[in-house]
Amino acid sequence: MAKLYIVPTPIGNLGDITYRAIEVLKNxxxxxxxxxRVTKKLLHHYDISTPxxxxxxxxxxxxxNELVSKIQMGDQMAIVxxxxxPGISDPGFLLVRKCKENGIDIECLPGATAxxxxxxNSGIPSDRFYFEGFLPQKKGxxxxxxxxxxxxxxxxxxxxxxxxxxxxxxxxEVAPSRQISVSRELTKKFEENVQxxxxxxxxxxxxxxxxxxxxxxxxxxxx
Numbered sequence: 194m195a196k197l198y199i200v201p202t203p204i205g206n207l208g209d210i211t212y213r214a215i216e217v218l219k220n221x222x223x224x225x226x227x228x229x230r231v232t233k234k235l236l237h238h239y240d241i242s243t244p245x246x247x248x249x250x251x252x253x254x255x256x257x258n259e260l261v262s263k264i265q266m267g268d269q270m271a272i273v274x275x276x277x278x279p280g281i282s283d284p285g286f287l288l289v290r291k292c293k294e295n296g297i298d299i300e301c302l303p304g305a306t307a308x309x310x311x312x313x314n315s316g317i318p319s320d321r322f323y324f325e326g327f328l329p330q331k332k333g334x335x336x337x338x339x340x341x342x343x344x345x346x347x348x349x350x351x352x353x354x355x356x357x358x359x360x361x362x363x364x365x366e367v368a369p370s371r372q373i374s375v376s377r378e379l380t381k382k383f384e385e386n387v388q389x390x391x392x393x394x395x396x397x398x399x400x401x402x403x404x405x406x407x408x409x410x411x412x413x414x415x416x
Contacts, residue, residue, distance in 0.1 A: 194267075194269070194298065195264050195265050195266075195267065195269070195296075195297045195298065196264070196269045196270075196297065196298040196299070196300060197264055197269075197270055197271075197272065197288065197289070197292045197297055197298070197299050197300070198217050198221060198269070198270070198271040198272070198300050198301075198302065199271075199272055199278065199279050199280065199285060199289070199299065199300070199301035199302065200214050200217055200218060200224075200271045200272065200273050200279075200302050200304070201214065201273075201277060201278040201279075201302060201303070201304025201305045201306065202214070202232070202235055202273045202274065202275075202276060202277065202304075202305065203235070203276065203305050203380065204276040204277050204305045204306070204307050204379055204380055204406075205276070205378065205379060205380035205381035205384075206380040206381065207234075207235060207238050209304075209305050209380055210235075210239075210304065210305070211302065211303070211304055213302060214302050214304060215239050215241070217271055217302065218236070218239075218241050218243055218271055218273075219241050219243060220243075220269075221243060221269045221270055221271045222243075222244070222268040222269055222270060223243065223244050223245070223246055223263075223268060223270045223271075224236075224243050224244070224245050224246070224270070224271050224272075224273060225245075225246055225247075225248035225260070225270055225271070225272040225273070225288070226245050226246070226247060226248060226272075226273055227247075227248065227249050227273070227274045227275045227279075227283060227284055228247075228249070228275050229245045229246075229247050231275045231276075232245060232273055232275070233245065235273075243271075248260075248272060248284060248288070249284050250284050253284055253287050253288065254287070257287060257288055257291050258291075260288065261288075261291050261292060261295050261297065264292065264297055265295060265297065272284075272285055272288060276305070276307075276406075277305050277306045277307055278301075278304060278305065278306045281306055281308075281326075282326040282327060282351055305380075307351070307376075307379050307406070307408050308324055308349050308351075308408060310376070310379055310380075311349065311374070311376040311379065311386075311408035311410055312347065312349060312410055314374065314376060314386050315374030315376075315386075315388065315410040316374065316388065317347050317372060317374055317410050317411075317412050318347055318412075318413070319347065321346040321347065321413075322346055322347035322348070322349055322410075323341070323344055323346050323347070323348050323349070324349045325337075325341060325348060325349065325350050325351075326350070326351055327350070327351050327352070327353075328350060328352070328356075328360070330356070334363075335363065338360070338363045338364065338367065339367055341411070342364065342367045342368045342371070342411070342414060343414055344413055344414060345413045345414050345415070346413045347410060347411065347412060347413050348410070348411045348413070349408065349409070349410050349411075350408070350409040350411070351406070351407070351408060351409075352407040352408075352409055353406070353407070354403050354404050354405060354406075354407070357375070357398060357403050357407050357409075358395065358398060358399065358403065360409060361373075361375075361391045361394050361395045361398070362391070362395065364391040364411065365390075365391035365392055365395065368391070368411075368414070369390060369391060369392060370390060371390065371391065371411060371412050371414075372388065372389070372390065372411075372412040373388070373389065373390065373391060373394055373409065373410065373411050373412065374386065374387070374388045374409070374410040375387050375388075375394055375398075375407060375408070375409050375410075376407065376408045376409075376410070377402075377403075377405045377406070377407050378404075378405035378406065379406075379408065381405070383402070383405070385402075
């Protein structure tokens with residue numbers, strides 16, 4: 194049967210993968226990987242020898258029709274990202290849409306994603322939240338931050354090591370008393386979860402490590 198599997202992979206700790214994910218990765222004809230070097234480490238850890246093919250934002254438009262044709266011919270495939278669930282701030286959406294347009298079954302396995310543990314750990318209300326993903330790096334960034342800080346629900350962002358201080362300064366300018374939680378390197382050896390105002394967090398990260406991947410949870414506007 195023609196089928197594409199969406200397979201979440203650990204966001205850090207290699208133990209955070211399901212039995213079913215391992216079974217799927219062992220039995221499909223091919224695994225589409227964002228960075229084959231990263232995925233090879235995971236496959237080696239679990240003794241998985243399935244062939245890999247590179248699939249990322251720079252080549253997905255070029256090879257998507259070829260992949261769909263192969264799946265239609267009976268080659269069941271799985272797509273993984275470097276960490277977490279494909280399609281959530283990672284490649285995957287275009288292939289899923291193309292497969293659906295061609296009547297191909299999609300099976301998405303549940304599993305790791307950084308935003309959920311970051312929200313739960315924050316202590317900030319999680320009954321209603323808005324997930325933004327990554328902010329624009331330049332054009333429109335400031336206005337987007339201002340818009341998000343007006344939301345009355347919790348806002349969740351992904352941010353890079355190079356821009357975390359910039360984000361905290363931007364929040365400080367607009368909402369200096371807003372409670373924020375910053376999670377760094379979730380599930381990894383140096384995991385860190387810090388809460389406070391933008392100013393308090395700036396003081397912390399200006400004197401401590403800003404290496405790694407960040408999830409930022411911002412309290413909604415109560416005004």
